[in-house]
Amino acid sequence: MKREYKTVRCMIHLYCRDHHNTGKELCQDCQELLDYAGLRLRACPFQENKTTCGNCQVHCYKPSLREKIQVVMRYAGPRMIWQHPVLAIGHLLDGLRKKAGPKKQLK
Numbered sequence: 001m002k003r004e005y006k007t008v009r010c011m012i013h014l015y016c017r018d019h020h021n022t023g024k025e026l027c028q029d030c031q032e033l034l035d036y037a038g039l040r041l042r043a044c045p046f047q048e049n050k051t052t053c054g055n056c057q058v059h060c061y062k063p064s065l066r067e068k069i070q071v072v073m074r075y076a077g078p079r080m081i082w083q084h085p086v087l088a089i090g091h092l093l094d095g096l097r098k099k100a101g102p103k104k105q106l107k
């Protein structure tokens, strides 16, 4: 859980820095997104057993913010491998582990 949050935080920072020309601080939008991501992680019913949010069966993000976080992850994901190899690889492994399981349930 903590690692997931850390990963998301790194990704948002990376994205914000490259897209919004902010320095160390996040712009307000991205800060909001990060706060929301942290909130969702804490509220996630899977807690320690959860996989990455990208594969999560419970789509717990609000649609607008989910879209945004997906854009951030798509941008920052590959870059994370160079900047934070341990975090990125852990994140990828979580994703792989999940894909071996049952497909996401249709409602």
Ligand SMILES: [Zn+2]
Residues within 6 Å of the ligand: 015, 016, 017, 019, 020, 022, 026, 027, 028, 029, 030, 031
């Ligand atoms: Zn930003």
